[in-house]
Amino acid sequence: MSPPNDEFSRQRALDTYRIVDSLPEPAYDDIVQLASMICNVPVAMVSLIDRDRQWFKARLGTELRETAREVAFCDHAIRQPRLLMEVQDTADDPRFRENPLVTGETGVRFYAGMPLVTPGGEAIGTVCVLDQQPRELDEAQRASLAALARLTMNLLDGRHRERELERNALLATVAAAEVVPVDSPQAHTACSVVIFEVQDYAGAVHTRGERTLERALARLEQMIDAELGHARGDSVSRVSGGAEVIAVLHGDDCLPRIEAMRQAVAAFEQDSGLRVLCASADSDPAGESAPSVFLRADQALSRLKDQLADRAPSI
Structure with a gap:
C-alpha cells in the first residue's frame, strides 16, 4: 500500500471521480471486451482501488463485483503508476503464491494490469487481464493494454468534467x-x-x-x-x-x-x-x-x- 500521505492524496483523487459504486456503463464494458480479445484471456476488468477494497467498474469472465484490497493484484500494480505489471505465473511469485485468489477456486495464474493515472499523477486503479493458465504477453498486447488504460482514463476524466460542470451550475443557480x-x-x-x-x-x-x-x-x-x-x-x-x-x-x-x-x-x-x-x-x-x-x-x-x-x- 502507498505511504500514508501519498495514499491520502490518491484516495482523495479517486473520491472526486464519483466512480466507485456507480452503475455499469457500456463504454467501460467495451474496454474489458477489447482487453480480453487483444490479450487472448478469459477475464478482464476495470478495477478501482478504494480504501479497503478493489471494486470493478466493468468486468468480463467473473461474477465478482469486488474483492478485499489486501488480496488485490491491482493494489501492487498501482505502486508503480507508469508501468505495466505482468505476473506470468503467480505460483512462482512470492508476493502471490499464497494469495487466496491463486490457491482458491478462482485459481488465478496470470495477471497483467496497467494503472489508471489521473492528470495529477495519482494511480486510482487499473485495466487488467487474468487467466487460470500461466502465459506471457507480447509487445503488441502490452502496448494495447497501456492504450486501453489511457482510453479508460480519458473516459473517467470526461465523466468527471461533466459532473463537475453540472454540479457547479446547480450551485451557482441556487447561490443566485x-x-x-x-x-x-x-x-x-x-x-x-x-x-x-x-x-x-x-x-x-x-x-x-x-x-x-x-x-x-x-x-x-x-x-x-x-x-x-x-x-x-x-x-x-x-x-x-x-x-x-x-x-x-x-x-x-x-x-x-x-x-x-x-x-x-x-x-x-x-x-x-x-x-x-x-x-x-x-x-x-x-x-x-x-x-x-x-x-x-x-x-x-x-x-x-x-x-x-x-x-x-x-x-
Whole structure:
C-alpha cells in the first residue's frame, strides 16, 4: 500500500471521480471486451482501488463485483503508476503464491494490469487481464493494454468534467436565487453546503432495482427539503445519475437546520435500510462561493470515509 500521505492524496483523487459504486456503463464494458480479445484471456476488468477494497467498474469472465484490497493484484500494480505489471505465473511469485485468489477456486495464474493515472499523477486503479493458465504477453498486447488504460482514463476524466460542470451550475443557480434583497437588513452572504451520499449505490440498484432506488432517493431529497428554510433561499438538488444530494443553506445560523436534516436522514436510513453519509462546510467571513464551500464539504466527506474505514473490523 502507498505511504500514508501519498495514499491520502490518491484516495482523495479517486473520491472526486464519483466512480466507485456507480452503475455499469457500456463504454467501460467495451474496454474489458477489447482487453480480453487483444490479450487472448478469459477475464478482464476495470478495477478501482478504494480504501479497503478493489471494486470493478466493468468486468468480463467473473461474477465478482469486488474483492478485499489486501488480496488485490491491482493494489501492487498501482505502486508503480507508469508501468505495466505482468505476473506470468503467480505460483512462482512470492508476493502471490499464497494469495487466496491463486490457491482458491478462482485459481488465478496470470495477471497483467496497467494503472489508471489521473492528470495529477495519482494511480486510482487499473485495466487488467487474468487467466487460470500461466502465459506471457507480447509487445503488441502490452502496448494495447497501456492504450486501453489511457482510453479508460480519458473516459473517467470526461465523466468527471461533466459532473463537475453540472454540479457547479446547480450551485451557482441556487447561490443566485437568494430571495432576501441585498440592501435589506436581513441580507446575508454566509452559506453552508451539506453533502448527503448514499453508500453502495450500484449494489443497492443490483439488489433492489433502479426504479425502487430512484424512488428512495426522491424520498430522501423530499425529507431533506422539508427541513430547509426556503424563505432564506435554501435549496436541495441532486446531480443526475448519482447517489449524491446537495443542500445549500443561507445565513449565519444554519446549524439547527443541518441537525434537523441529519435527523431526517437517520429516519430515512432506518426506514430504507440504506446508509447515507453526511458532511458539511461553512463559507468563510469573506463570502466564499458555494462551489468553493462544496469542495471543502467534499474533503470532509473523504475524511469521514477514511475514519469509517479505519474503524471497520478486519475480515
